[in-house]
Amino acid sequence: MNSDYPEEIVDELDEKLKGLIGEADSGSFTNIETQILEERAVRSTTDPQSPIDAIGIARFQLARLRLDIHEEYDEILKSVRDDVDRDEQYENLNKRVDEEIDPEEFDRIFEDAKDEVIRVRIRIRLLDEILLFYVLSTGVIEKLTSELFEEELINEEYAGTNKTEGLIKKMTQKQREELLLRTGKVEKETIDKIRRVISIRNELVHDIESQQLLDSDHISNIDNDVDRALNAMNTLHKEVRGIGFLEP
Numbered sequence: 001m002n003s004d005y006p007e008e009i010v011d012e013l014d015e016k017l018k019g020l021i022g023e024a025d026s027g028s029f030t031n032i033e034t035q036i037l038e039e040r041a042v043r044s045t046t047d048p049q050s051p052i053d054a055i056g057i058a059r060f061q062l063a064r065l066r067l068d069i070h071e072e073y074d075e076i077l078k079s080v081r082d083d084v085d086r087d088e089q090y091e092n093l094n095k096r097v098d099e100e101i102d103p104e105e106f107d108r109i110f111e112d113a114k115d116e117v118i119r120v121r122i123r124i125r126l127l128d129e130i131l132l133f134y135v136l137s138t139g140v141i142e143k144l145t146s147e148l149f150e151e152e153l154i155n156e157e158y159a160g161t162n163k164t165e166g167l168i169k170k171m172t173q174k175q176r177e178e179l180l181l182r183t184g185k186v187e188k189e190t191i192d193k194i195r196r197v198i199s200i201r202n203e204l205v206h207d208i209e210s211q212q213l214l215d216s217d218h219i220s221n222i223d224n225d226v227d228r229a230l231n232a233m234n235t236l237h238k239e240v241r242g243i244g245f246l247e248p
Contacts, residue, residue, distance in 0.1 A: 054143070058139070059140075059246070062133065062136055062230065063246070065132060065136070066226050066227075066230060068129055069130065069222065069223070069226055070223055072125055072126050072129070073122070073222060076118060076122060077118065079121070080117050080118055080121070083117075089110060119213070122222070123212065123213075126222075127211075127214070130204070130214075131204055131205075133226060133229075134201035134204055134229075137197050137201070138201040140233055140245075141173075141194055141198065141232065142173055144233065144237060144240050145177060145236065146168050147240045148185060148236060148239055148240045149168055149176050149179065149180060151240060152180075153179065153180075153185070177191050177194060185239070186236070186239070190232050190235045190236070193228045193229065193232035194232050194236075196229075197229045197232065200225065
């Protein structure tokens, strides 16, 4: 796994995610989907007013997406290393010119070309998963920050009322984040991770060039950004619901 997180943290994250999906294969969520459908059917007949926990369902989708993105990304990097040999390309280029190419200049050109190959393969094989991951992540983050805002900053007398929830919804996500930060309910490190997730989501959803071209910043950090997003959701979920987002 290509990540600049400490190895033990990445390993722990992997174990939690694999535990979350049980023994099912990482690419098959048939068992989980069946459980969700059964839960919906039971609730609709026994307690029609009981809400389905959308965040509880989303965490399974995000766990699957995270594993798929990491595995496919690692496979893409491996395939590029296997398909593109630096020494062979250098030798072939020198045969087509009158004098030897400067090795440092060639390395720069070679790395740029390799990055473009990686970007193209990610667009072909991972764009849908990346888009869905960031759209779902932003929805989960907005929901959890709203819940945390109401739980921590609203007087019990007014918590849960339609007017209070309406007022919270009228606030922008950034306003909720600022107030949670300034009241000490959420640490700056978590806010920074949240803003990174939402920033990438907004670029991918609203900027067609960012979405279809996937700039080098998104490509080079995709595995780390996915882990940071889950880490931020884990922190928020634990604050609001008393259990980590990744806990089974």
